[in-house]
Amino acid sequence: MIIAEKAQKVITDVLIVGAGPVGLFAVFQCGMLKMRCHVVDALDMAGGQCTALYPEKPIYDIPAHPSLTGQELVDQLQRQIAPFNPVFHLGQQVETLHKNDDGTFEVTTSRGTHFHVKAIIIAAGSGAFGPKKPPLRDLEAYEGSGVFYYVTSKNLFKDKKIVIAGGGDSAIDWAIILAELASKVYVVHRRPQFRGAPDSVEKLHALAKDERIELVIPYQLSFLQGQNGVLSGVGVETLDGEKRLLEVDALLAFFGLSSNLGALAGWGLEGTKQTLTIDPTTASTNIPGVFAVGDVATYPHKLKLIMTGFAEVAQAAHAAYAFVFPDKALHFEHSTTSGVAGF
Ligand SMILES: Cc1cc2nc3c(=O)[nH]c(=O)nc-3n(C[C@H](O)[C@H](O)[C@H](O)COP(=O)(O)OP(=O)(O)OC[C@H]3O[C@@H](n4cnc5c(N)ncnc54)[C@H](O)[C@@H]3O)c2cc1C
Known part of the structure; x- marks a missing residue:
């Protein structure tokens, strides 16, 4: 080329x-x-x-x-x-x-x-x-190292702890695929219902039941934690202000294009x-x-x-x-x- x-x-x-x-x-x-x-x-x-x-x-x-x-x-x-x-x-x-x-x-x-x-x-x-980006402070500092909007190679996430954010097809599909490879997959969505293809949503819930994925719903992203471009955690919060810190290596944000x-x-x-x-x-x-x-x-x-x-x-x-x-x-x-x- x-x-x-x-x-x-x-x-x-x-x-x-x-x-x-x-x-x-x-x-x-x-x-x-x-x-x-x-x-x-x-x-x-x-x-x-x-x-x-x-x-x-x-x-x-x-x-x-x-x-x-x-x-x-x-x-x-x-x-x-x-x-x-x-x-x-x-x-x-x-x-x-x-x-x-x-x-x-x-x-x-x-x-x-x-x-x-x-x-x-x-x-x-x-x-x-x-990509539509989440409004998080210092987002750019982690882009390409800890924050991703596309998956160019799933092996990047092998044995990693990851947060997948979003409720549509991309979030669901990648959660299902990466559950096989990553050491921990959290799926964060601000609503209890997902918008994906019914078969995929069913598969997602089955993986959650088997504890191969953890659904963090209804939560939204609130902050990133890390240093020098190395992500170590993602903060999430409910609309009522209940907070959690997910200790992870990567955030995959799928909010559409x-x-x-x-x-x-x-x-x-x-x-x-x-x-x-x-x-x-x-x-x-x-x-x-x-x-x-x-x-x-x-x-x-x-x-x-x-x-x-x-x-x-x-x-x-x-x-x-x-x-x-x-x-x-x-x-x-x-x-x-x-x-x-x-x-
Ligand atoms: C999840 C998913 C699954 C799909 N599955 C199928 C399938 O099974 N079968 C099928 O047939 N189709 C499928 N599609 C649709 C298929 O991907 C599209 O029809 C196809 O990509 C269209 O090709 P394209 O080259 O016209 O445009 P695109 O693939 O959209 O490429 C357009 C390119 O133009 C560039 N561009 C745009 N504007 C400018 C500009 N002003 N200056 C410079 N560059 C510019 C963009 O950056 C982009 O790279 C799927 C789509 C998605 C999202």
Whole structure:
């Protein structure tokens, strides 16, 4: 994976906004048509929701893969696009868009990278997202060492004492998974009822009954205890002011995500607050040369599925060809005919 280390001026064929599964597959489809790509993502890793939200969960509806985890899907996509040498610009959001008189585009990012491109494929999911954080003092001091909002590897918590906070699917699923590995799992939720899938909630209560998990309900987080970025405890409190100190090594806070289209919302693209309207036959937005695919793209009866996004990407790449190579006719070819260098 080629990662651009510093801000630079980039001249290329296609800019892909978003390195989620759909943005990654856009590199493949563009590469097959000999269009060079650079990819921007707000997160500091590729993979979008699959990597950030469910790297270890199995996905069952990717064609020809009866089951693979979110991270395995992203790893396979990275392998599939490697022959096309895409360059990734991570940890930055796209900011401004300017269309030149010759139909090309200038795009800038929050880190000062400047792209001059012939087409843009927006694969921004539900926008640049980040975790909703609990309002705790000194939270930042422990982030990444004792406080986590995503689980990138469950082995990080092997034999550790942990607090999982939240009452939704992520909190419940990780409590069930980590009960196998961690030495102690507390689940803190401010209500007695959980909001997850009924089967999972049942499993959670069964684990609590077997004393493999301790439910700390109805409590909410009140403070962190530790020194020099090393967490040693999490204070919790009921609405009536009853307090407890849970001595733990880590806090996993799952309070959902906040996401927004950010500066994309000001690019003059038609859509809603969270989505961009496209013509599904080309994935084109209302600005010729700007395409949208995956979760961010909408049209009647749209299904927000990874495989839907993959199909949209094929439409977008074929339609983008006319902007990248205006003087060349596109002859449709199957991959079995064209082949892929490196395989
Ligand atoms: C728990 C869970 C389970 C799921 N299970 C399945 C399943 O079984 N099958 C299935 O098909 N789907 C599943 N999904 C949905 C699936 O993950 C999404 O449909 C898929 O991730 C959409 O891919 P995407 O590339 O369009 O967007 P995303 O994965 O959301 O990636 C978008 C990327 O764009 C970046 N971005 C956004 N805005 C900007 C900006 N302005 N500048 C720079 N970067 C930006 C974001 O940081 C992000 O990395 C699941 C989702 C969740 C949360």
